[in-house]
Amino acid sequence: MQRMESDDFVKTVKACSASMFRVAYGMLRNNADAEDAVSNAVEAAFSHLKKIRSPQALPAYLMCCTVNACHEVLRQRRREVATAFSEEMSPPCSNGAGVWEYLHALPEKYRLPLMLRYGEDWPLNDVAHFLRLPKGTASSRISRGLDMLKRELEKEE
């Protein structure tokens, strides 16, 4: 097991930042907020660098911090706007093309597990951990999300 060093951190963040941004955008659907969330996640991870015992653990830690940072933005938005996000299909967003456009339009509870599992290629266990969901729930949301996406794409064709 290797101890984390600053240059390991820089390398890993550079390798993960696009993925972190896509997930943040998938949750927040706003470029500026997504970018802020990624920055907050990087800062949070850096401040806990000494507690991260191995560089191999950092990508998952960064993703966890990203999801937490996005939840914080969502909580603020809820406080400000005092309206919950709709669980119905939303219009496709402009960031992303093709299948991602439809993915971004799925309700959050399906969009996020699906995006992490297949869009970003995280194992099911990690997806469940990031989202603090039981493994079975994460799995069924991924499966239902995939079905919803399939139906939307079929409609288009």
Added chain:
Amino acid sequence: MRQEIINRMQTERPVPPEGFEARQDTLLNGLIQKEEMKMKKKMSAGLVLALLIMLIAITAFASTNGFGLLELLAARQNSAVLPEANDLVEKNISQASVPCEWADFEIRDAAYDGLNLYLAVVVRPLQDHLILTDGGVSQTADRVRGLGIDGEEKLFDYCVRNNAVALSVSPVLNVEDCDVWMSDWVWEADGSMSCLLISEELPPEKIKEELAITFNLRSMLPMEQPDRENWQFFTYAQSEKQQGMLKFSVKENGVRETVTREVEADFPSVGVSVNRVEMVSTAFGTRVSLDYTVVDAEKYCMTEGGLWFEYMDRDGNRIEGGVIGGGTAGAVDENKQQYRQTEYLTAMEKLPGELTVRAYICWTKERYETRVIDLNAK
């Protein structure tokens, strides 16, 4: 169709907006720079102490002795060890060095306290133009002054001006799942690097075997950052590497005192209950392990993984971290219901009869319930 969608999700990933990467670079550079500034401040205090220690060392020993384990420890913050640590330090270590072309290695002294291995190692450069470092992205003026280089000149500039090559030295212990890290180091007058190495917890049975540390040496290439004035990073890209090794053996020692108590201490605000506390005392520090169970998943989820238990003395002051410092926390069961937090505190002459534990959320810096755990009650 499902597989086709999955494939498309991976091949059609959207890209972040223009300028995202550059903004992230700026953030990272800022974070690293801030950290360097902190280290520099810490180092300034450390340097004063190191000078003091050096004077004592020169008086007490011959000046050729260099920095031993206790001198290196004394130069750090949170370095209090018990007087009996002196008895655990072995001076004449049975060892064999396998040098490389760049450097030779020697253990000055070492100690095993029943939990961790502590080593004072000197790495001597074998070529005049080589400068040994721990591989930090930059070397501060404080460090450079230690080498006798003009205090205002950074190591980068010194290397360029003198055709010197900076090497990063990184140790690896030959025990599986047991890392050894360079906790501190100083340059000596002859350019040797005196390093304080500390291992992760090493079971006593491993101490009976022959131990070895591989030293990975990498040349550090200077790289200018065009967008930042007076700031240069070293990078490992395309750098040369060499390896050396030290084989050695040390004496096995036991821990001083261990107290383990099954308890029931509820922390309802954070949704957990503490079930077990273990304190292990050695001459170099105190390890506290605390096992807890999630009893209210909703409350626990609200901590967002930021739950940390602080330990306080009778006066309500936080007990300081020790030589090792820091700690870890994580689930110990698959269902993520049982957790263990391990922290390394300062050395204690006698383990306390009670331990005050307070729940703390690192993200919000909010503090919750405080419980006093009776360590005498069986």
